[in-house]
Amino acid sequence: MKLTIFGAGYVGLVTGACLAEVGHDVLVCDVDPARVDALKAGRIPIFEPGLEPLVRRNLAAGRLGFTLSAADAVAHSDLVMIAVGTPPAENGDADLGHVLAVGEAIATHMTRPVTVVTKSTVPVGTGDLVEARMRAVLSARGGAEWGDDAVSVVSNPEFLKEGAAVGDFMKPDRIIVGAASERATALMRTLYQPFNRNHDRLMVMDRRSAELTKYAANAMLATKISFMNEMAGLADRLGADIEAVRLGIGADPRIGYHFIYPGAGFGGSCFPKDVRALRRSGEVTGYEMPLVAAVEAVNDRQKHVMFEKLATALGGAEAIRGRTIAVWGLAFKPNTDDMREAPSLRLIDAVLAAGGTVRAYDPAAGTATRALYGERADLVITFDAQEALDGADALCLVTEWQEFRVPDFGAMETRMAGRIIIDGRNLYDPDDLAARGWRYSAIGRPQ
Numbered sequence: 351m352k353l354t355i356f357g358a359g360y361v362g363l364v365t366g367a368c369l370a371e372v373g374h375d376v377l378v379c380d381v382d383p384a385r386v387d388a389l390k391a392g393r394i395p396i397f398e399p400g401l402e403p404l405v406r407r408n409l410a411a412g413r414l415g416f417t418l419s420a421a422d423a424v425a426h427s428d429l430v431m432i433a434v435g436t437p438p439a440e441n442g443d444a445d446l447g448h449v450l451a452v453g454e455a456i457a458t459h460m461t462r463p464v465t466v467v468t469k470s471t472v473p474v475g476t477g478d479l480v481e482a483r484m485r486a487v488l489s490a491r492g493g494a495e496w497g498d499d500a501v502s503v504v505s506n507p508e509f510l511k512e513g514a515a516v517g518d519f520m521k522p523d524r525i526i527v528g529a530a531s532e533r534a535t536a537l538m539r540t541l542y543q544p545f546n547r548n549h550d551r552l553m554v555m556d557r558r559s560a561e562l563t564k565y566a567a568n569a570m571l572a573t574k575i576s577f578m579n580e581m582a583g584l585a586d587r588l589g590a591d592i593e594a595v596r597l598g599i600g601a602d603p604r605i606g607y608h609f610i611y612p613g614a615g616f617g618g619s620c621f622p623k624d625v626r627a628l629r630r631s632g633e634v635t636g637y638e639m640p641l642v643a644a645v646e647a648v649n650d651r652q653k654h655v656m657f658e659k660l661a662t663a664l665g666g667a668e669a670i671r672g673r674t675i676a677v678w679g680l681a682f683k684p685n686t687d688d689m690r691e692a693p694s695l696r697l698i699d700a701v702l703a704a705g706g707t708v709r710a711y712d713p714a715a716g717t718a719t720r721a722l723y724g725e726r727a728d729l730v731i732t733f734d735a736q737e738a739l740d741g742a743d744a745l746c747l748v749t750e751w752q753e754f755r756v757p758d759f760g761a762m763e764t765r766m767a768g769r770i771i772i773d774g775r776n777l778y779d780p781d782d783l784a785a786r787g788w789r790y791s792a793i794g795r796p797q
């Protein structure tokens with residue numbers, strides 16, 4: 351099948367490469383010339399395990415191509431996916447500017463009826479909006495000759511996780527299709543048939559429900575995390591161990607072990623913005639959503655917890671002035687270089703504002719962090735974990751990359767000036783560290 355994808359970011363690129371891998375003929379269009387040039391040469395602009403070989407293999411096989419030209423992209427096929435960003439606007443709404451621009455570009459260049467598939471995360475009603483905008487452009491072009499069949503907009507939200515995106519796309523838990531016509535549903539079935547072999551993963555519903563399913567899924571996952579972070583705060587104050595509690599509640603299959611890890615707060619390009627956008631959807635319809643608002647508020651507070659623990663360990667926020675703080679893990683989660691809404695940013699900002707110096711290391715996100723802060727004397731980015739520890743009074747572990755799991759504490763003692771670890775991911779054994787003479791402060795665990 352021939353298809354076109356607008357947007358060569360995490361979702362567009364992974365979708366394009368995976369659909370090409372199963373045999374479809376995919377052309378991906380992006381507005382960023384540097385991105386398109388790099389992709390044409392088989393270089394991927396993001397850190398995503400397994401993606402580069404997939405892109406290269408399918409480029410070489412001629413099943414995957416990249417273009418800057420919206421006209422060429424639309425000419426390529428009559429099945430067009432929208433996978434551009436929907437960043438938060440100032441008031442928390444999802445900014446639909448890119449999505450609507452793509453809809454208008456499709457309507458401007460199309461020469462036959464098209465099925466438009468929205469993969470971007472968009473508020474309920476966006477499908478209607480895209481369809482209306484496209485029809486307006488078409489009628490301004492005088493191209494209304496295809497009548498009602500000219501445009502069919504399908505909602506097909508994406509559920510992949512960064513760092514595991516290729517695996518998630520190749521083995522989806524479900525494929526949500528919100529389509530108004532049987533023709534569009536049949537097209538989606540053909541598109542996803544290779545992912546649907548062992549059992550039917552396709553769930554067909556109306557478009558509004560499909561759009562809401564995406565937000566409800568992300569908000570539910572974010573709720574689990576905020577709930578656990580709130581429990582961890584209570585455990586801290588009551589002298590209980592949240593890790594024991596996590597195991598104790600996770601054993602109940604109605605709760606489950608997934609997504610109940612307390613930590614430094616959730617970040618990334620999706621949970622924070624999607625929770626905000628969902629709350630806004632409630633606001634604009636006059637429906638209060640206190641639970642969703644609390645998920646956001648708890649997360650906001652949680653992102654400050656590591657700094658509070660650091661300040662306590664050093665003897666107060668004033669004591670941070672002139673101190674050196676090592677930070678391990680900068681990306682919002684392991685296996686990505688994505689820094690959007692990363693909890694590390696809040697910690698680094700607070701340490702710098704308190705007059706401390708930060709020595710930070712991340713296996714993938716060092717360069718992205720440097721780009722965010724620029725060159726400054728009080729923020730040293732190292733490209734080796736041990737080097738970040740040199741002269742540090744304390745180590746803050748923010749992101750649980752594998753390489754931080756079993757560190758050489760002996761070597762750390764010789765490099766660091768102090769023996770303090772603030773662990774935002776509960777990676778280490780408090781008793782073991784206490785026996786080694788470290789002051790160890792984790793999330794919701796007795797010290």
Ligand code: NAD
Nearest residue numbers: 357358359360361380381382434435436448470471508512
């Ligand atoms: P991204 O920022 O990584 O990529 C978006 C791309 O779209 C950029 O390369 C940008 O240049 C391009 N673009 C912008 N306007 C364009 C236009 N008019 N024509 C062509 N290209 C254009 O975004 P992302 O992380 O891939 O997210 C895309 C959407 O998918 C968002 O709505 C997001 O919420 C959703 N989503 C993301 C993830 C994820 O893990 N990142 C997972 C599921 C859903």
Ligand code: UGA
Nearest residue numbers: 508509510511512575609610611613616617618620682683
């Ligand atoms: C998330 C969802 O998991 C995907 O299903 C969804 O498609 C995506 O958002 C999206 O809509 O973009 P992602 O943000 O890539 O994926 O990463 P997650 O693994 O969900 O982690 C998000 C944040 O939650 C991270 O900061 C992580 O550290 C935190 N987290 C996760 C916890 O603090 N505790 C947990 O138990 C799990």
